[in-house]
Amino acid sequence: MKKQSMWSLRLSTAALVLIPVAVGVNYIGKLLAALLKLPLWLDSIGTVLAAMLGGPIVGALAGAINNIIYGFTDPISFVYAITSVAIGLVVGILFYKGFISSWGKVLVAGLIIGLVATVVSTPINIGFWGGTTGNVWGDALYTFVLAKTDSTWLASLLDEIVVDIPDKIVVVLVSYGIFKGLPQNVVQLYTNNQKIETLD
Amino acid sequence: MKSISLYEEKASFVHDVDPITKLWYIPFAILIPIILPSFTISFLFIGLSLVLLLGAKVIRKTIPVFGFVFLILITVVLIQGMFKPENETVLFQIGPLTMYKEGLLFALTITLRVINIICAFMILVLTTKPSDLVEALVRKGMSPRIGYVIVSVFQIIPEMMATMSTITDAQRARGMETEGKLLVRIKAFIPLLGPVVLGSLINTKERAMALEVRGFNSQAPKTYLYEEKTYQFSKVLQIGMLLLTMAAVSWRIFL
Amino acid sequence: MKKIIVEGLKYKYPLADSLALNDVTFDIKQGEFIGIIGKNLAGKSTLCQALVGLVPHFYKGAYGGKVIVDGLEVKNHSIADLSLKVGMVFQNPFTQVTGSKTTVYEEIAFGLENIGIPRTEIIERIDSVLDLLNIEQVKDHNPFDLSGGQMQRMAIASIIAMKPDILVLDEPTSQLDPAGSEEVFQAIQSLSKQGITVILAEHKMEKIAQYCDRVLLLNNGKVVDFDTPGKIFSREDLEGYGLTAPVYTRVCKALGVKKAGTDEYPVTLEEAERVLRGDGA
Numbered sequence: 001m002k003k004q005s006m007w008s009l010r011l012s013t014a015a016l017v018l019i020p021v022a023v024g025v026n027y028i029g030k031l032l033a034a035l036l037k038l039p040l041w042l043d044s045i046g047t048v049l050a051a052m053l054g055g056p057i058v059g060a061l062a063g064a065i066n067n068i069i070y071g072f073t074d075p076i077s078f079v080y081a082i083t084s085v086a087i088g089l090v091v092g093i094l095f096y097k098g099f100i101s102s103w104g105k106v107l108v109a110g111l112i113i114g115l116v117a118t119v120v121s122t123p124i125n126i127g128f129w130g131g132t133t134g135n136v137w138g139d140a141l142y143t144f145v146l147a148k149t150d151s152t153w154l155a156s157l158l159d160e161i162v163v164d165i166p167d168k169i170v171v172v173l174v175s176y177g178i179f180k181g182l183p184q185n186v187v188q189l190y191t192n193n194q195k196i197e198t199l200d
Numbered sequence: 201m202k203s204i205s206l207y208e209e210k211a212s213f214v215h216d217v218d219p220i221t222k223l224w225y226i227p228f229a230i231l232i233p234i235i236l237p238s239f240t241i242s243f244l245f246i247g248l249s250l251v252l253l254l255g256a257k258v259i260r261k262t263i264p265v266f267g268f269v270f271l272i273l274i275t276v277v278l279i280q281g282m283f284k285p286e287n288e289t290v291l292f293q294i295g296p297l298t299m300y301k302e303g304l305l306f307a308l309t310i311t312l313r314v315i316n317i318i319c320a321f322m323i324l325v326l327t328t329k330p331s332d333l334v335e336a337l338v339r340k341g342m343s344p345r346i347g348y349v350i351v352s353v354f355q356i357i358p359e360m361m362a363t364m365s366t367i368t369d370a371q372r373a374r375g376m377e378t379e380g381k382l383l384v385r386i387k388a389f390i391p392l393l394g395p396v397v398l399g400s401l402i403n404t405k406e407r408a409m410a411l412e413v414r415g416f417n418s419q420a421p422k423t424y425l426y427e428e429k430t431y432q433f434s435k436v437l438q439i440g441m442l443l444l445t446m447a448a449v450s451w452r453i454f455l
Numbered sequence: 456m457k458k459i460i461v462e463g464l465k466y467k468y469p470l471a472d473s474l475a476l477n478d479v480t481f482d483i484k485q486g487e488f489i490g491i492i493g494k495n496l497a498g499k500s501t502l503c504q505a506l507v508g509l510v511p512h513f514y515k516g517a518y519g520g521k522v523i524v525d526g527l528e529v530k531n532h533s534i535a536d537l538s539l540k541v542g543m544v545f546q547n548p549f550t551q552v553t554g555s556k557t558t559v560y561e562e563i564a565f566g567l568e569n570i571g572i573p574r575t576e577i578i579e580r581i582d583s584v585l586d587l588l589n590i591e592q593v594k595d596h597n598p599f600d601l602s603g604g605q606m607q608r609m610a611i612a613s614i615i616a617m618k619p620d621i622l623v624l625d626e627p628t629s630q631l632d633p634a635g636s637e638e639v640f641q642a643i644q645s646l647s648k649q650g651i652t653v654i655l656a657e658h659k660m661e662k663i664a665q666y667c668d669r670v671l672l673l674n675n676g677k678v679v680d681f682d683t684p685g686k687i688f689s690r691e692d693l694e695g696y697g698l699t700a701p702v703y704t705r706v707c708k709a710l711g712v713k714k715a716g717t718d719e720y721p722v723t724l725e726e727a728e729r730v731l732r733g734d735g736a
Binding site for chain 2: 539551554613
């Protein structure tokens with residue numbers, strides 16, 4: 001029963017209501033990271049939480065809608081919607097497979113999610129910006145690798161990786177911490193897989 | 201309440217164009233320069249978009265967006281101009297730094313592409329109320345449930361920001377440090393974010409119930425409080441763009 | 456005519472160890488104004504939600520017995536279907552704001568658009584509930600900018616506009632000051648007089664005594680008693696259920712004055728006044 005429900009497209013109302021909250025969490029995470037001058041984006045905590053609570057479809061939807069909405073304040077983010085969708089999908093699958101169930105595993109999961117985000121973002125970076133990301137440290141590395149190897153792809157991949165991996169590890173750690181703080185009756189609300197038992 | 205969208209209410213002919221048509225303009229303006237890659241075409245489209253933005257009286261609102269983009273584009277120009285692997289022809293030298301023609305041309309291509317895409321999106325974003333766009337899409341057959349999700353984000357984010365600023369003030373008043381060493385700042389992140397996130401997630405339960413009892417999942421055909429807005433020239437503009445795209449494709453194939 | 460029939464209703468929330476409702480049986484006639492009282496966690500909210508189908512459809516969990524609302528068995532009908540017959544107003548007005556509308560006027564329209572009411576009728580209905588709940592002056596405000604009391608009244612207006620035959624209210628005046636809550640009760644009473652069946656869970660015993668035809672006393676998920684306010688508030692064991700009778704009842708009890716010819720103490724100001732003046736009645 002649970003196996004089918006991971007990909008169920010019939011979303012419960014609670015799962016749908018989760019999506020705007022997820023987008024809001026992404027937004028304030030990003031805002032807070034900027035406020036505290038943290039060297040990370042931390043703008044995908046909501047997407048990760050939505051995927052953990054509602055599964056890969058909800059996670060992917062949260063990611064897509066997130067970037068569409070961000071697009072209304074900063075049009076470039078439309079282009080990166082695919083990355084957000086990938087993050088939502090992968091987190092949903094990893095969580096379902098039990099890879100986000102202890103602090104140690106979360107670290108590995110963060111690494112995987114960071115890699116996926118990198119692999120998806122790199123072609124976008126190359127197509128859109130010629131390979132750079134606008135992040136000072138990443139772009140310095142890009143320049144260095146490009147000068148050494150002449151490979152735009154390698155340089156661009158490394159440019160993205162140095163920013164994405166630490167970011168996603170922290171994001172997944174924070175999300176897992178919040179997830180553990182949620183009351184159980186809220187956690188079970190979003191999945192559509194329970195049936196009504198009978199007491200007759 | 202503070203709005204997060206960049207939409208600016210003005211009276212202009214661009215504002216009066218159907219949101220769906222403005223949505224179509226985005227792939228149109230992006231595709232044609234890809235089908236017919238030349239600087240002339242790119243400049244033509246950027247020019248067209250800028251004229252429309254000017255006509256819509258929203259050009260000032262584009263400045264912060266472009267400011268941010270130009271910052272990134274400058275690094276693109278510098279890095280590509282100096283280090284692009286295909287660089288051969290020296291254009292000029294500033295001290296130890298050498299700029300090459302190939303890299304700079306490539307950077308120009310990127311710059312034009314980025315500006316073109318952003319201009320096309322801005323026409324939609326700056327002149328269309330998000331809820332009007334969503335309502336237009338729902339009338340065209342998009343799920344009203346998804347429509348709800350998109351529109352509600354615009355209301356929920358300012359709500360959450362207000363809650364967060366209350367919490368930030370309270371935590372600072374209680375002596376939490378939000379400045380100084382990196383570790384101090386990292387430590388501040390969770391207690392500032394956590395309560396807002398937990399509270400918002402817990403609220404989803406009651407909000408979902410409240411939606412349910414107001415017929416959110418009703419099978420009845422949806423009606424609308426407002427009459428469908430009628431727009432002039434929607435069909436003409438949409439067909440025009442389609443024809444131009446087809447013309448561009450055949451130009452590319454046959455000429 | 457029986458509008459609501461509840462028979463042997465049992466309900467357990469998912470992950471819970473004990474029953475939230477345990478063998479609840481009662482019925483309500485068309486047009487009655489019913490109060491539900493009981494201490495926290497007695498099952499008031501759960502019972503309210505069972506009447507609109509949130510229990511069990513929203514929560515899932517374990518369900519037994521039968522609830523029939525206006526001829527529809529809740530177990531076999533969707534919340535959307537039931538929402539055409541029975542409306543529900545929740546405690547927290549803030550979480551009831553849909554968040555997808557930018558004015559009070561549009562907010563009230565939300566439910567009506569969902570259930571497919573024609574446009575002209577939507578406008579008529581909104582204008583009438585704005586007037587009924589006295590929130591006309593804020594109709595163009597953003598719902599989130601309202602005060603708690605205005606928000607509460609908007610929440611009630613949003614449900615009433617859907618014209619349900621039955622109205623379930625779960626502590627609808629928790630955010631209101633005495634004057635505001637009196638206004639809301641007046642509005643609910645006028646609906647009741649139009650023939651709408653009203654079920655109200657409430658902590659304010661004076662209001663229950665003043666407005667309700669009958670009162671359902673719940674304790675630990677079970678029905679203790681279901682009778683007139685006079686009978687319920689005259690019970691000697693009320694405090695054992697964590698409840699305090701209306702102040703008028705307590706005064707008369709202390710003075711030992713009952714309504715003439717009955718075993719009941721007065722429950723409202725008017726009754727107490729009559730008895731204390733010695734009018735009998």
